Amino acid sequence: xDALLKLLKKNARESDATLAKELNTTTEDIRARIATxxxxxxxxxxxxxxxxxxLDTTDVRAVIELRIRPEREGGFDRVASRISKFPQVESMFLxxxxxxxxxxxxxxxxxxxxxxxxxxLAPLDGVLSTATHFMLKTYKDQGVLMESEPHDDRLxxxx
Amino acid sequence: xxxVSKSARDFIAPHVRGLPKSxxxxxxxxxxxxxxxxxxxxxEPDFKTPWHIREKAIASLERGATRYTSNLGTPELRQAxxxxxxxxxxxxxxxxxxxxxxxxxxxAFDIAIRAILSPGDEVLYHEPCFVAYAxxxxxxxxxxxAVETFRKDEFRLTVExxxxxxTPKTRVLMINFPxxxxxxxxxxxxxxxxxxxxxxxxxxxxxxxxxxxxxxxxGRHSMAxxxxxxxxxxxxNGFSKAWSMTGFxxxxxxxxxxxxDAMMKIHQYCMMCASSTSQIAGLEALQNGExxxxxxxxxxxxxxxxxxxxxxxxxxxxxxxxxxxxVFPSIQSTGLTSQEFALRLLNECNVACVPGTAFGTCxxxxxxxxxxxxxxxxxxxxxxxxxxxxxx
Ligand SMILES: Cc1ncc(COP(=O)(O)O)c(C=O)c1O
Numbered sequence: 001x002d003a004l005l006k007l008l009k010k011n012a013r014e015s016d017a018t019l020a021k022e023l024n025t026t027t028e029d030i031r032a033r034i035a036t037x038x039x040x041x042x043x044x045x046x047x048x049x050x051x052x053x054x055l056d057t058t059d060v061r062a063v064i065e066l067r068i069r070p071e072r073e074g075g076f077d078r079v080a081s082r083i084s085k086f087p088q089v090e091s092m093f094l095x096x097x098x099x100x101x102x103x104x105x106x107x108x109x110x111x112x113x114x115x116x117x118x119x120x121l122a123p124l125d126g127v128l129s130t131a132t133h134f135m136l137k138t139y140k141d142q143g144v145l146m147e148s149e150p151h152d153d154r155l156x157x158x159x
Numbered sequence: 160x161x162x163v164s165k166s167a168r169d170f171i172a173p174h175v176r177g178l179p180k181s182x183x184x185x186x187x188x189x190x191x192x193x194x195x196x197x198x199x200x201x202x203e204p205d206f207k208t209p210w211h212i213r214e215k216a217i218a219s220l221e222r223g224a225t226r227y228t229s230n231l232g233t234p235e236l237r238q239a240x241x242x243x244x245x246x247x248x249x250x251x252x253x254x255x256x257x258x259x260x261x262x263x264x265x266x267a268f269d270i271a272i273r274a275i276l277s278p279g280d281e282v283l284y285h286e287p288c289f290v291a292y293a294x295x296x297x298x299x300x301x302x303x304x305a306v307e308t309f310r311k312d313e314f315r316l317t318v319e320x321x322x323x324x325x326t327p328k329t330r331v332l333m334i335n336f337p338x339x340x341x342x343x344x345x346x347x348x349x350x351x352x353x354x355x356x357x358x359x360x361x362x363x364x365x366x367x368x369x370x371x372x373x374x375x376x377x378g379r380h381s382m383a384x385x386x387x388x389x390x391x392x393x394x395x396n397g398f399s400k401a402w403s404m405t406g407f408x409x410x411x412x413x414x415x416x417x418x419x420d421a422m423m424k425i426h427q428y429c430m431m432c433a434s435s436t437s438q439i440a441g442l443e444a445l446q447n448g449e450x451x452x453x454x455x456x457x458x459x460x461x462x463x464x465x466x467x468x469x470x471x472x473x474x475x476x477x478x479x480x481x482x483x484x485x486v487f488p489s490i491q492s493t494g495l496t497s498q499e500f501a502l503r504l505l506n507e508c509n510v511a512c513v514p515g516t517a518f519g520t521c522x523x524x525x526x527x528x529x530x531x532x533x534x535x536x537x538x539x540x541x542x543x544x545x546x547x548x549x550x551x
Contacts, residue, residue, distance in 0.1 A: 007461070011534075018538060021468040022461035149207055152533075157187040157200035157511055159290050159339070 004033055005042070009143075012046040051146045053138055060113050061090075061106045061135040064121070065099040067128040076100060079126040088116050099131070110134070174297060181290040182517025186501070190511045197540045198511040199528040202339060204403035204484070206458075208440075209451040212402060215443035216436050228435050230427040232260025232411070236438050239445040240411055247371070250383040250394075256416040259423055260433045260441075264369045264397040264410040266426070268333075269295050271365050271393045271412060274421040275331060276301040283324055284333040285316045286519025287340050287487070287527075289367070292333055304329070307521040310489060313478045314343035318356045325360055332362050337370035337378060337482020340518045340527035344378035344482040354385045365393045369410070370483040372401035372452050375460050378481030383413065390415055393422075398437075400483075401452055402444040407437040459484050462530040462537055469541040470528075473548050484531040487515065491524040493551055500526060507550070508543040 003023055007014060016027040016034075023030070037043040052059065068079050076094055080101060084092050091104040107113035113132075122130050138146050168176075183202075190196055207213075219225075231237060237254040244250045244258075252258050261267040268291065272282070278300040284292050286305045293303035306324050308314040316334060334353065336345045345353070357364045366382040383394045397410030410433075412422060444451070463480070470477040470488045477488035490500045497514035504510050515522025530537060 003457070003461070006457075014534075018465065018534070021465040022534075024464045024468070152205065154201050154203055154205070155187065156190045156193075156196060156198045157183060157513060159181065159183045159202045 002033075004030065005037070008034075008043070008046075049142055049144045051138060051141075053146070058109055059106055060108075060110050061104070062113055063133050063135065064101075064103040064105055064117065065131040065133075066101040066103060066121070067099050067130075068101060069126045069128055071126070079124070082124065083121065086116070086120065088113070099129075174300070178294050178297065181294075183290055183513060186511070186513055186517060189502070190505065193505075193509070196505070196509050196511050197536050197543065199530070199532060199537075199540055200511040200513045201529050201531060202485075203405045204400060204455065204531045205533060206403040206455055208404050208407070209402065209444075209448060211447060212404070212440050212443045212451075216407075216440040219436055219439040224439060225435055228432045228438060230423060230432050231258070232433060233435075233438050233442070236260055236442045236445075239442055240413075243445050244383065244394075244413060248381045248383040250381075250389075250413070252413045253416070257413055257419050259412050259414075259419050259426060260438060261397075261410045261412055261426065262430055262433050263399060263408045264367055264395045265291060266430060267395045267397070267410045267412040268292070268365065268367060269298075270422040270425045270429075271395065271414075272296055272301065272331070272333075273299045273425055274418065275363055275393075277330075279328065280330040281326060281328040282331040282333055283321060283329055283362075285320075285335075287314070287338075287515060287522035287525070288518055289335055289339045290518065292335075296333075301331075302328070305519060305521075307519075308341070308343065309521075310476075310478070310525075313480075314338060314341035314487065315345060315349055316353065318352050321353075321356055329360060329362060331365060332357055333365045333367070334382070335367040335369075337368075337374055337480075338485075339370065339483055340485050340513070340515070340522070341487040342480025342483045342485045344374060344480070345380050347380050350380045350382055350385060354382070354388050357388065357391060363391045363393065364388060365395065367395045369395065369397050370400050371396060373456060373459060373484060374482045375456070375463065376481050393418060398441050398444055402448055403455065404437075404440065404444065407434070407440055409433055409437040409441045459530065462532075462534060465534070466528065466530045466537060466541065469545070473541075473545045475526075475548070484529055486528050486530060487522075487525050488528065489524055490526050493548065495551075497523055497526060504544065504547055508547045510540050510543050510547075 007019055016030045019030045020027045068076060070076050071078060088105045088107055089103050090106050093102045095102050107116055117130055117132055237258045240258050241252050241254040244252050272295055276299045281302045281304050282296045283304050283306055285308050296303040304324050306320050308316055368381055382388060382392055394413040398404040466486055467477055467479050474492055475488040475490060477486050480486055497516045501512055501514040513527040515525030
């Protein structure tokens, strides 16, 4: 992976000037490269990673394992694409193994998610079965620990 | 007859009494206890020890693997070290007789120098350098002879300077590249000419290569890769910097069997063996830790680029070092001494950098900045430094 992408993955808010210094280049070059990645669809968005457990919300999150029937033309893609458009679906992957799609979903309440599964997902043409697991606590998300280890416990000056 | 009993101080051996306290220590005392100090004065990695290494150590404690090991170190670790030496430096060392596991490079240097020095022997070492060498040479009743290195040479050690200081009493050349505090490295032609010098004067070479894994742009040329030095090389290395394992206190020394045996005699009486937990952790680092080094190196590399560009941008001359995690900018353009600069920077901006003079008199006019610290702190430190320079 391009070093620029790695840095942005780590901290998308890093200034162009700092990125330029780290990568021994100019801010213009950094801006141009980011613009190109956006145009090419490599960079899809810049988002913050939150510890949602610390937010004062009643949101409920779950993973759903979905088995679907592949279609003669298009395989899983058409059904998958329809499912992915529901705003409740935060992430979604085609999987190998016992089920086909893995969904990460979020809803305002347990009831809302239950309705979503029984009322919207399960009845969809091509959906064979669903298995819903509610999330209880987040330890790590997208490579980020939710509880950091103590920050810097080194001596202030040492040889 | 009146007897005047001795005070505690009187019991201290004269050569210990005469030892100066380390300049780092002085500076530490000034910084200690202050709040909100941004420190570029820390000579150790900021990364946590990689988790798989810590996990191995924890598992070994759960198993109860807490016994003395062989004095030389566990066979598994020594075998892994022999493989590492072969792979990294094309150097062949027999794990049974030529590799000794130590409590850090610190102990390795101590037993090396004690094993070879007779009272009055002279040891050539280059300054600016790590603070432990000269005192440990004195403790071994040797005579430390400093050889200067210069900004114009990007702090490489030159044979020209060595020739000025070598005498019939010189027994040892002690070198450290990649270098703390300058970040200097050696090229192939440098290692070759140093090897020639050592052989020409029939010396023994001690090479502290504790930063060997932290090199950028081909800055890695080891003395261990020079076959004609093999019989007169004591090679020191450790886990502190490569795997961010400073507190594990684990190092090793590779040397011809008779020398290893001599060092082993001292080690077995004063240390017995390195910590068994640390040796298990070290083995894990060697076996499964290549990716850790690559990742940390890449991160240091970005910070190095950032800090060198920032320092030069504010008018502090600084060459692009190719090793370790230090930069050594000149502050001569400010008209302040290293000590004044460091103190004022601390007092006025709460940024700690170590004055170059802590590493030898020829460090005057320079500052050691360690960039083994998070980008956020580095950025803030550079902003404060820049404001400080403008205020002068
Ligand atoms: C050049 C050099 N040698 C040796 C050491 C000590 O290493 P260890 O932790 O292996 O004793 C250091 C630590 O700062 C160092 O910079």
